[in-house]
Amino acid sequence: MASNDTLNLRALITPENLRTLAAPILIIMILSMMVLPLPVFLLDVFFTFNIAISVMVMLVAMYSKKPLDFSVFPTVLLVTTLLRLSLNVASTRIVLLEGHGGGDAAGKVIEAFGSFLVGGNTAVGLVVFVILTLINFVVITKGAGRIAEVSARFTLDAMPGKQMAIDADLNAGLIDEKTAKSRRKEIGQESDFYGAMDGASKFVRGDAVAGILILVINIIGGLFVGVMQHDMAIGEAGRTYTLLTIGDGLVAQIPALIISVAAGLVVSRVGDEGDIGGQVINQVFSNPQVLGLTAIIIGVLGLIPGMPNVVFILLAAMFAALAWMRHKRIGEELQAAEAPAAAQAAAAQQPAESQEASWNDVAPVDVLGLEVGYRLIPMVDKGQDGELLKRIRGLRRKFAQEVGFLSSPVHIRDNLELKPNAYRIALKGVEIGTGEAYPGQFLAINPGRVSGPLSGRETKDPAFGLPAFWIEGGGREQAHALGYTVVDASTVVATHLNHVILNHAAELLGRQETQSLLDHIGKDAPKLIEDLVPKLLSVSTVQRVLQNLLDEGVNIRDMRSIIEVLAEHAPRIQDPVELTAKVREALGRAIVQSLFPGNAEVQVMSLEPGLERILLQAMSASGEGGAIEPGLADTLLRQTAQLAQRQEDIGLPPVLLVPAQLRMLLSRFLRRAVPSLKVISNGEVPESRTIRITGMVGTPT
Known part of the structure; x- marks a missing residue:
């Protein structure tokens, strides 16, 4: 026991x-000392x-x-x-x-x-x-x-x-x-x-x-x-x-x-x-000029009669020695930093041997490129542990997880023709985005509900065009308190790049990316891929279907469902547009879920029945291209833009519900006027979701 x-x-x-x-x-011992003799x-x-x-x-x-x-x-x-x-x-x-x-x-x-x-x-x-x-x-x-x-x-x-x-x-x-x-x-x-x-x-x-x-x-x-x-x-x-x-x-x-x-x-x-x-x-004793001036002032005071000369002179000598040591150390650090650059410049100045042109002189155009001014080079320099490089790696990983394929690497280079703080984003050699960033400063973005202005360089957020200010680091807390969203320079560039990549996802999906995606799916379902490509569809047709989906903001993460739908309908249908419509119906639940999360009502706009009949007749008369009478087209664009703006004002996504035959036509026609508009067909809405019409396009105003 x-x-x-x-x-x-x-x-x-x-x-x-x-x-x-x-x-x-x-605590008990402390309280005991108050009442018990020690x-x-x-x-x-x-x-x-x-x-x-x-x-x-x-x-x-x-x-x-x-x-x-x-x-x-x-x-x-x-x-x-x-x-x-x-x-x-x-x-x-x-x-x-x-x-x-x-x-x-x-x-x-x-x-x-x-x-x-x-x-x-x-x-x-x-x-x-x-x-x-x-x-x-x-x-x-x-x-x-x-x-x-x-x-x-x-x-x-x-x-x-x-x-x-x-x-x-x-x-x-x-x-x-x-x-x-x-x-x-x-x-x-x-x-x-x-x-x-x-x-x-x-x-x-x-x-x-x-x-x-x-x-x-x-x-x-x-x-x-x-x-x-x-x-x-x-x-x-x-x-x-x-x-x-x-x-x-x-x-x-x-x-x-x-x-x-x-x-x-x-x-x-x-x-x-x-x-x-x-x-x-680091902050008080790092500047040799401050230390040197301090030594001079203390030394002059030490020469005044009646002052404790020995003490003042000793302190002046100590500060002068510190200033000299710090100046020497800074010089050594600068020499060490400039040595690689000088070696590269000397190598570049060496005369190249005269030789015939070759295919090596033909440089391929980068699919996705980022060019920066010289003041932004530290942000993308591996030797200086550039913060932007880490963010771009995370950005590509997140893009692959959310969209469904791995985009081409971002090729980064400096461009002396740009302004010192400017950057340019290029897709296949063509500029698709530009902006400015200021390392060491922060961009305070006005999300629309701030309580006051800021003192700083007024600008616009390059990604979304929101009003913003470039501010110094000391103003971050004030900006946060006023309701601004504050981000650093590397985040500004990374967010802009991410926005551009998402908007051009369809163009980033080339033949090579499509083949790599199919090979990746084939590791887990080899028979599924073998039965489809190239027996039923070519890689280019599959690529075009996937680009159609990406072009309208539909991710392709569920590749298994996409491949199964293509394999089912490919024996009868070879047109990428028709195949895209079949795939969208199969992905309807995911499409609606991305627009209206949870089990909330699907609150959408629709076409007035009379307008719907006119558009269907126009399509049947002239094929998929569907020529629309100019006056009707103007009315359609104007009313759709008004209803879409009303949807956004009440916090709803601008979504237009139309018959399947009209979906592709209206999506292409309305996209330029209302970029944020999503056009879905009746067959894409799951039967379990409740539909509520918030407005009709074509109703007399």
Whole structure:
């Protein structure tokens, strides 16, 4: 039985259980110190522990790269404040009970702080204590609390803009769902952290006030106890108990000051590039001109008669040496960076041997190209770990997952004919998109519901044409708070490129891509591909069907269904347009789902019955080309554009429902006038979905 009890006890005493119990045990011990008398030795141990904890907290705050790395700090702040107050209560009890016995009656730590640090002088001790308390209360704690309050307010105001920026990165394929979820969680934690810091700073402020009150109470109480209970002279009692009280106050206020400094360091962090020490050295001592001017000014002051010349001259020499070392290091770094470029330039200047033209001189046109001005080169330079390269890789991966095939690689090159900050997107050598980006700045995009303007370079979002501003990094929080979606320069280019690729997906699906897609499907269903290509359909016919689907925004991820439909109808139908219609009917559920997610009503526009009959007669008379009378065509375009705009204004996609015979004709005819319009046929809507007509094209207005 005893053996079983021992085993159960060992099972309970595990590292995980001990970590779980550590916090409750510590709080109980802290509260116990307020009511239970402590031996002098234990009091010394706890005072030393308090100092050690405060130093540790400050060092952790200094080496944290961002505030959330020390997210438990508000709780630590509360616990350390409670620990100091408990120690004050315990030390007050010992000082009043044992203070008449001498300076070490309340422990060695209090004696050291009361005698050694202030030289046993009560006046000096009181002044030092008051100064430390004022520094902690008026300067550090108040400033840290104000920073936390403002940060909490701006962080909360900026949350909608940051959420929209995350959604924009997710939609552009720059991040995955897991990363987006992690960033959203981090935004919420950041808001909670600054709110908690704002409240926790009140504890430190109250602790400073309590320290002053405890000092006054201990001095008065010590005089009363010494004179009335221990028959001490007033002067002796005042000196003894005042020194002990000052030592007690200093041993509590110095850790409080350290903790307050740590709080200020945490809430005043800007950026997350490194720890505070590294940031200070990199930003303060990195400019040799600043160091050199400082050395000159200090040196001139050192030459003035009456000044401490030796000290000033030594400091001037030190700053001059730092300036020279930093200047030399920058020169070495520039030489190392320019050496490869100089070697390439020298190689380019070497005269080429005269030789006959060959087929090697015929350079193939890139399917998809990105040309950048020279200021954008760092964004696409592998040697400099260009951020845009990573985003383009993620963009192609997301395109393949969503659209259903792998697009051609994006060939990137610099073009000195472009403006320094300009870029150009080309499809098969033809420009299809252009814009400008400014590395180091951010594009604040107005999604349509911002609360105010920004100061910056006014422009338009190159992908969607929304009004926007190029702003400096310091204006990000303000832009988020006003409701702008803020993205960096590489995201601007990547989003534009993604938008262009999606709009030209049909042109990116060439013969080679189609064959690669069929080969990929053939790995899992070889018989399905063998029965279709080339026995029933050629690769070019399959390519044309897939291009027709992509041209109207239908993805081709469900290639198995597409191949099965083609194999079923290919013995009787060879026309790509008719085959496309059959495939669309098979993919109808996915098409409608992409336009109207869930089981919501399919709210669409339709044709007025009379207009529908006229168009069907025109088609039967002139074939698929279907010539439409000019006046009727103008009315059709105008009313469709009006109804489509009304659909978008109420938050619905502009969708026109027509008979299957008219779908291709009207889709091609209306697409140029209303690019966002989707035309679907009756046969593409699943029977399980409810259709509601929101407007009719052709109704007299």
